[in-house]
Amino acid sequence: MAELWVLADKAETAKELLAHAKSLAGDETIACLTGSAETAEAAAAHGADRVLLYEGGSRPESYVPHWCERARLERPAALLLGADRRSKEIAARMAARLQAGLISDCVKLERREGFYSERYLFGGLCLAGETTGSAPFLATMAAGKAQPLPAGAPASVEKVTVSCDDAVRRIDLRPHRSASNLMEAKVIVCAGRGVAKQEDLKLAEELARALGGEVGCTRPVAEERHWMPEENYIGITGKKPAPELYITLGVSGQIQHMSGVRDSKCIVAIEKNDGAPITEAADYTIIGDLYEVVPKMLAELRS
Amino acid sequence: MYDMTLTQEEQLMIQSVREFAETVIKPAAKKADETGEFPWDVINKGVELGLHALPVPEEHGGPGLSSVMTAVIAEEMSKACAGIGTTLGATGLSCYPVVIAGNEAQKKLFFDFIMGGKMGAFCLTEPNAGSDSGSVATTAVRDGDEYVLNGSKTFITNGGVASVYTVFATVDRAKGLKGLSAFIVERDRAGVAVGKEENKMGIRASNTTDVIFENVRIPADHLLGKEGDGFKIAMLTLDKSRPSVGAQAVGICQAALDACVVYVNERKQFGKPIAANQAIQFMLADMAIQTEAARWLVRRAAYLQDAGQPFSKEAAMAKTFAGDTAMKVTTDAVQIFGGYGYSRDYPIEKLMRDAKIMQIFEGTNQIQRVVIAGQLLR
Amino acid sequence: MKIIACYKWTLDEADIRVDEGTRAILKNRAQYRISPYDRNAIECGVQLVEAQGGEVAALTVGGPEVAASLKDVLSRGATRAVWVGQAETAALDAAGTALTLAAAVKRLGEYDLIVCGEGSSDNYAQQTGPRLAELLGIPVLTYASKIELEGNILRVERKLEEGIEVVEAALPALVTVLPDINEARIPGLKQIMAAGKKPTEQYAMADLTLTAEDIRPTAQQESLLGAVTDRKRVLLKGENAVKELVSILKAEGIC
Numbered sequence: 001m002a003e004l005w006v007l008a009d010k011a012e013t014a015k016e017l018l019a020h021a022k023s024l025a026g027d028e029t030i031a032c033l034t035g036s037a038e039t040a041e042a043a044a045a046h047g048a049d050r051v052l053l054y055e056g057g058s059r060p061e062s063y064v065p066h067w068c069e070r071a072r073l074e075r076p077a078a079l080l081l082g083a084d085r086r087s088k089e090i091a092a093r094m095a096a097r098l099q100a101g102l103i104s105d106c107v108k109l110e111r112r113e114g115f116y117s118e119r120y121l122f123g124g125l126c127l128a129g130e131t132t133g134s135a136p137f138l139a140t141m142a143a144g145k146a147q148p149l150p151a152g153a154p155a156s157v158e159k160v161t162v163s164c165d166d167a168v169r170r171i172d173l174r175p176h177r178s179a180s181n182l183m184e185a186k187v188i189v190c191a192g193r194g195v196a197k198q199e200d201l202k203l204a205e206e207l208a209r210a211l212g213g214e215v216g217c218t219r220p221v222a223e224e225r226h227w228m229p230e231e232n233y234i235g236i237t238g239k240k241p242a243p244e245l246y247i248t249l250g251v252s253g254q255i256q257h258m259s260g261v262r263d264s265k266c267i268v269a270i271e272k273n274d275g276a277p278i279t280e281a282a283d284y285t286i287i288g289d290l291y292e293v294v295p296k297m298l299a300e301l302r303s
Numbered sequence: 304m305y306d307m308t309l310t311q312e313e314q315l316m317i318q319s320v321r322e323f324a325e326t327v328i329k330p331a332a333k334k335a336d337e338t339g340e341f342p343w344d345v346i347n348k349g350v351e352l353g354l355h356a357l358p359v360p361e362e363h364g365g366p367g368l369s370s371v372m373t374a375v376i377a378e379e380m381s382k383a384c385a386g387i388g389t390t391l392g393a394t395g396l397s398c399y400p401v402v403i404a405g406n407e408a409q410k411k412l413f414f415d416f417i418m419g420g421k422m423g424a425f426c427l428t429e430p431n432a433g434s435d436s437g438s439v440a441t442t443a444v445r446d447g448d449e450y451v452l453n454g455s456k457t458f459i460t461n462g463g464v465a466s467v468y469t470v471f472a473t474v475d476r477a478k479g480l481k482g483l484s485a486f487i488v489e490r491d492r493a494g495v496a497v498g499k500e501e502n503k504m505g506i507r508a509s510n511t512t513d514v515i516f517e518n519v520r521i522p523a524d525h526l527l528g529k530e531g532d533g534f535k536i537a538m539l540t541l542d543k544s545r546p547s548v549g550a551q552a553v554g555i556c557q558a559a560l561d562a563c564v565v566y567v568n569e570r571k572q573f574g575k576p577i578a579a580n581q582a583i584q585f586m587l588a589d590m591a592i593q594t595e596a597a598r599w600l601v602r603r604a605a606y607l608q609d610a611g612q613p614f615s616k617e618a619a620m621a622k623t624f625a626g627d628t629a630m631k632v633t634t635d636a637v638q639i640f641g642g643y644g645y646s647r648d649y650p651i652e653k654l655m656r657d658a659k660i661m662q663i664f665e666g667t668n669q670i671q672r673v674v675i676a677g678q679l680l681r
Numbered sequence: 682m683k684i685i686a687c688y689k690w691t692l693d694e695a696d697i698r699v700d701e702g703t704r705a706i707l708k709n710r711a712q713y714r715i716s717p718y719d720r721n722a723i724e725c726g727v728q729l730v731e732a733q734g735g736e737v738a739a740l741t742v743g744g745p746e747v748a749a750s751l752k753d754v755l756s757r758g759a760t761r762a763v764w765v766g767q768a769e770t771a772a773l774d775a776a777g778t779a780l781t782l783a784a785a786v787k788r789l790g791e792y793d794l795i796v797c798g799e800g801s802s803d804n805y806a807q808q809t810g811p812r813l814a815e816l817l818g819i820p821v822l823t824y825a826s827k828i829e830l831e832g833n834i835l836r837v838e839r840k841l842e843e844g845i846e847v848v849e850a851a852l853p854a855l856v857t858v859l860p861d862i863n864e865a866r867i868p869g870l871k872q873i874m875a876a877g878k879k880p881t882e883q884y885a886m887a888d889l890t891l892t893a894e895d896i897r898p899t900a901q902q903e904s905l906l907g908a909v910t911d912r913k914r915v916l917l918k919g920e921n922a923v924k925e926l927v928s929i930l931k932a933e934g935i936c
Contacts, residue, residue, distance in 0.1 A: 059846075085841050089823045092775070092808035096815035101776055101899025104806035117900070120908060122694035122803055126706050129904040144934020167820035167854075171836070172847040184861075187936070211936055219648070245935045255569040266935050267912060268926065274916060277571075283913040284929065286922045296923040301936070311752055315873045318714075318753075322867045353870035366870040 003050075005076040006032045007067060007090065009060040011042035013082035015148035018047035020080055020141055022149060024111045028077055033067055035060050040157045047149040051157040060086055061093075062164040068097040071136060078115060078137040088140050095138045102138040103130065107145055115139070124265075182232065187213025187245045188264075190234055191227075192257075193220055194250015194272065194290060198227045203294045204249055210301045211245065218257050235260040249290045253278025270294065307602065313372055320376050323352055324383035332384035335508035336653050341464060342508055345387055350420045354380065355394035358402050358543075363414040370543070370605035374550035378598070381554030382561075385657040386508030388551050390422075393460035393509070395547070396665075397423030399540040400469040400485050404528035412525075413487055416467040424465035426456040426488075426514055427537055434670040436471070436537060437480040441516060443472035448523050450486065452516040455498070458664075462512030463497045466490045470516070471537055474530045483533030487525045494519035505656035541665055543608065545618035549601040549625035552661040556594040556629050559636035559654045563587060566640060577639075586639060590632045597625040616678040623671040626661035633658040682735035682793040682830075686726040686759060687782055687813070688719035690743050690750040691803040699907025706905055713746060715753055718798030718858075720865035725828060725858050726796045727758035727866075733830065736760035738789060742781045744771030748883075755876035756868035762881045763789060769886055769893045775804070777896030779812035784889035786817060794835065795855040799824055810857035820850035823857045 004021040008014035014032055021030045031050040032043035040053040054063045071079065071094070079094065081087040083105045095102035107127075108118035114133035121128050182188060189208040191201055201215070208215045215232070222233035234241065235257040242263035249270050251257060258281040261267065269282040270290045279285045286293050309317070327348050335342045349355060357373045359365020368376070373395070381388035394417060401413040417423055432438040441454025452472055456462070468488045475482035488495065498513025528536060564587065567578035577583050600621040607614035633655040637644035644651040662668045696711040715723075726737040739759035741747050747766040754762050765781055773781065786795065795817075797810035807823075814821030826845075827838035836849040840859055868876075886892070917925055930936040 085824050085839075088807050089811045089821070092806075092811035093815045093821070095776065095808065096779060096812035099776075101774065102806070102808055103900065104775075104804075104808060116903070121805075121905070122692075122697055122706075123805070124908055125694055125697055125699065126905055126907050128902060129906075130900040130902050132900045134899050142934070144931075168822060168848050168850045170846060170848050173844055174847075175844040223648075245930065255566075255571075258569075266930070266933065268930070274918075279916060280914060281912060284915045284917055284926055286926055287916055287918045288922065293923060297927065300923050300927045311749065312873055312877060315753055315756055315868065315876075316870055319756075319868050319870070319873065326867075351869060352867060357870075361874075364871075366874060368870070 002028045003031045003074065003076045004028045005071070005079045006030065006043065006048065007079060007081045007087070008032065008034055008039055008043070009036055009086060010082065010084070011036070011039045012148075013084065013087070013143070014039045014043045015046045016143065016146045017080045017082065017141060018043060019146035019149050020109055021078075022047050023146070024078065024109065024115070026111065031076070033063070033070075035063055041154075044154040044157050045151045047152070048155050051155055053157050053159050054162060055159060056162045057164040058166055059168075059170055061090055061168065062166050063162070064090055064093050064097070066160075066162045066164075068094050071098055076136055078139070081138075081140045083140040083142050091138055091140045098136060098138075100136050100138050101132055101134065102140070103132065104140050105142050106139045107142050109139060109141065124263075182214050182216050182234070182239050182241050185214035185241065185243050187211040187247070188216050188234070188241060188243045189213060189247045189249065190216045190218065190251055190261075191221055191249050192218045192251030194252070195221070198225070200291075201227060203290070206298055207247065207249075207294055210298055211247075213243070213245070216241070218251055248278060248282070249294065251278055252276050253281050307371070307606070313375075316368075316372065317375055317379065319352060320354065320379045323349065323354070324379050328380065328383035328387050332387065332508065332653075333650065335384070335386060337507075339502065339507045341390075341510050342387060346390055346422070346464075347420070349380075349387070349391050350422075355391045355422065356398065356414075356417050357395045358398050359414050359417055360402065360410075363410055364418040365414065370546055370608040371602060374546045374601050374605045377547040377550040378554040378557070378601075381551040382558045383554075384508055385551055385555050385660075386506035388554065389460060389506050389509040390464075392544075392547055392551065393425065394423045394465070396540065396544045397425040397461070397465070397467070397469050399543050400425070400527055400536045401487065403539050403543075404485065404532060404536050405487075408524065409487060409527060413467060413469075416489075421466035422461050422464050424459050424461035424468050424514070425540065426459050426462075426468050426470040428456060428458050430455065430457050434667060436483065436534060439471055439473050439483055440476070441470070441472040442476065443474050443484055443486060445474070445523065446520075449520045450523060450526065452486070452488065452494075452519040452521065454516055456514045456516075457498075458501065458511055459514045460509055460511055460664075462510065462514045463500055464510045468495075468514065469527070471533050472516075473533075478531070480534040481531050483537070484530045485527040485533045485536045486521060487527065488516070488519065488521055492519050492521060504659060505653070506660050542615045542618055544665065545622045546601050546605040546608065546614075548661065548665045549597065549604070549618075549621040552622075552625035552629035552658065553594060553598045553601055555654050555658050555661070556590070556597060556625075556632040559633045559651070560587070560590050560594055562651060562654075563590065563636050563639045583639060586635050590635055593628045593632055597621070597628040600624050616675055619666070619671040619674045622666070623668045623675070626658075626668050629658035629661045630655075682730065682733055683791060684726040684730060684735065684737045685740050685786060685789060685792050685795045686719075686723045686737050687740050687795065687797045687809070688723060688750070688754060689716045689798075689801045689803075689809075690714070690741060690747045691716045691801055694802060704907040706907060713749065715750060715757075716798060716802040717865075718800055718802065718860060720757065720798075721858050721860050721862055722796040722798045723754060723757050723759060724863045724865040725856075726794070728863060729794070729828075729830065730760075731758075735793075738763055738792075740764070740782065740785055740789070742766075742770050742773065742778055742785070744768065751881045752873070752876045753868075755879045755881075756873040757866065758872070759879075761879055763884060764881070765884050765886070765889065767886055770896065772898070773896055774898040774900065775806045775808035775812060777898060778809050779816055780896055781889065781891060782809070782813050783816035784891055785884050786813070788884060788888060793852045795819075795853075797855065797857045799857045799859050807857075810855060814855035817855070820854045821857070822848055822850060822854060825856050825858045826861050828856060828858070828862065
């Protein structure tokens with residue numbers, strides 16, 4: 001019987017991919033292939049019918065030849081991977097070896113005549129819907145598009161020990177330093193004039209940290225109050241970032257500021273005044289005092 | 304008749320200049336305007352691209368660009384910052400006397416400076432000789448194999464940052480215009496001094512100073528052309544550079560228009576963008592018409608120059624019209640931006656301050672009208 | 682050393698418009714340009730050659746319009762340019778692109794290093810580099826933010842979600858670079874003028890022994906519509922506002 005494969009290094013990714021696989025499966029069973037014991041365990045509990053835990057590689061990328069070899073033998077109908085950088089490399093290399101297509105950064109995936117997928121093109125300007133009929137189907141799935149399945153009776157985990165002849169050797173793996181990098185940040189918390197005191201910027205910093213983002217500010221906060229370096233101010237005359245999530249604290253929403261962030265995917269405002277222009281320019285506005293709302297939000301995010 | 308189609312090479316050049324303007328000039332413009340400090344980083348980058356040396360001939364290592372291309376590039380740079388555009392353009396201006404009258408050795412001497420990445424300055428104006436070049440009081444006295452220069456120049460663009468100057472001095476004050484002569488003078492000659500820097504209303508990124516010559520001895524072979532050729536060389540130089548001065552003004556107009564088009568769509572009053580008001584629409588349309596008209600007067604004058612046809616009158620018309628238009632268009636832009644337009648925190652009032660010089664320098668718009676009328680009535 | 686820098690001639694998305702009514706994509710005002718990520722790839726190759734000597738061959742695959750890219754890429758420091766630009770290669774997917782590039786690389790002869798951008802500005806599938814490496818059977822080092830050569834060993838810092846991974850491999854190899862690896866130079870007037878005198882060479886499909894069938898895209902496009910980005914303008918008030926917001930953001934996959 002054909003299988004759908006999920007290939008993942010991180011447990012969170014594996015769980016989402018398993019949920020995607022479940023929604024696509026006809027009479028197929030679902031297998032998870034991973035090089036991480038933790039991920040194997042999570043996959044076994046969250047929807048995989050079979051888990052293959054690979055050992056012997058130095059990096060997740062080490063298993064590409066072995067996974068391809070197995071795919072040639074077992075002919076899975078589809079292979080799903082995450083859209084993180086490692087997975088995208090693995091997926092592209094496997095697709096080349098398997099002489100298959102690959103849909104990158106899928107935001108929607110359905111089973112029709114073949115596999116129907118949607119992805120953004122031209123920097124998010126447009127959405128392309130495509131159908132793949134040939135097998136195997138490969139896709140890297142954008143994160144956050146599926147809710148992980150609830151934990152169930154764990155499937156069996158089979159260990160597969162392989163010898164890897166890596167042409168690429170890892171010398172070091174170190175965490176990122178926390179230098180402000182507004183233009184690349186996926187999440188930005190922006191402090192505006194509504195932040196009363198310089199030490200209150202800590203609130204913005206804490207919120208940014210909780211979301212894995214960076215802190216920016218409006219022009220007056222940088223240029224008049226000098227609370228933050230000039231390179232941190234956002235607006236038509238300053239930085240014009242395009243984060244996934246842009247959260248404003250005490251920003252009234254003047255056009256000169258908002259047009260600098262028009263490419264943000266989602267704009268959230270925390271604002272006292274329900275008549276402020278920001279309410280027109282944001283996706284979601286929480287009407288309230290930022291000194292009450294932000295601590296609540298931090299608590300909610302941590303829970 | 305006018306084939307203005309750009310070659311692929313020319314299109315690539317414009318693409319490079321746009322990228323330079325957008326990514327290097329623009330981010331530096333505000334600070335340079337506020338502080339009046341000379342933005343060496345930006346200028347050096349422009350020099351790397353060759354943007355200070357547009358007229359330097361290919362055989363001397365330069366790009367030897369046409370007048371049309373020089374104008375297009377001047378417009379693009381000034382769209383981002385007219386002050387920085389002026390600095391790079393002024394080095395080009397200093398090259399023209401050498402292009403026009405220099406012999407091979409003089410060209411090598413001068414263009415080695417420029418292609419080596421140094422700035423040049425054109426030194427004509429004096430405290431008592433602005434529009435009236437015949438009143439130049441700086442003297443050049445022949446002494447054996449040398450000339451000895453004495454006098455003061457004022458309002459010299461790049462005066463304090465140039466390594467080499469083209470200097471206009473008289474060999475005989477009694478001869479008036481017929482005594483005027485042109486020389487190459489290196490900055491490091493004994494007796495050359497840079498005087499006070501002007502604290503200007505606009506184009507504040509550019510460096511404008513007095514340049515003082517006190518018993519400066521230069522070899523006689525630094526004389527461009529013959530004694531007495533100076534007036535002819537100066538006038539031809541200013542004619543040649545006039546289209547690009549007009550182009551700078553057009554760049555300012557376009558910057559103002561572009562900023563307004565964005566703003567009127569974003570600024571909401573009475574529940575709708577102000578772009579919905581016909582009063583605003585008509586202002587924008589007029590700004591666009593005038594900008595386009597100025598641009599094509601400039602390009603036509605440049606075209607005539609490239610085609611080897613008479614262009615002096617057309618160049619004067621282009622500079623005058625473009626300068627006046629820049630003043631009008633930027634004034635309207637400030638009006639459209641309202642309070643924000645008047646605020647130093649927004650980039651609009653700078654355009655208005657920068658525009659004013661376009662009616663003044665390289666021949667005031669009044670003297671241009673004298674030239675135009677003179678040609679009509681002769 | 683011999684370096685091959687691959688680049689894509691893409692439409693500038695800044696000038697692509699979406700028809701508000703039909704959500705159709707209007708490309709008529711958009712111009713082609715070298716994909717910005719690939720400018721960093723070219724720059725990477727040029728800097729290595731400036732330091733170590735050698736040549737950078739720029740290589741592209743696309744439709745007939747890529748002929749217009751040659752002077753541009755040569756003005757950025759490439760020594761020569763090689764291109765495949767026929768109707769059959771006009772709308773390739775990543776698999777077809779990699780196959781064509783691999784065939785062209787083989788025809789180009791010996792090389793030490795291939796540099797690609799991390800992805801292209803239009804599709805941004807981030808597949809071409811790793812696919813090409815697999816087809817050529819050489820090591821691939823993706824998402825490089827820093828690159829060093831020590832003799833025959835290429836050492837690269839990869840910027841990954843989890844941190845910086847330092848990896849090395851022996852040449853010949855393929856590296857895909859991130860924009861922060863360098864600042865791509867703006868071509869100067871003289872470089873642009875010199876570009877016209879550098880050699881270019883066109884490879885036809887027949888030279889590469891490829892058929893249209895070999896490079897046919899595997900997926901069939903069903904629709905292409907402008908993404909709707911209108912702000913939602915939702916106001917959240919009261920006790921549960923924060924809870925509501927966080928659950929919405931989680932559902933949208935944003936946090």
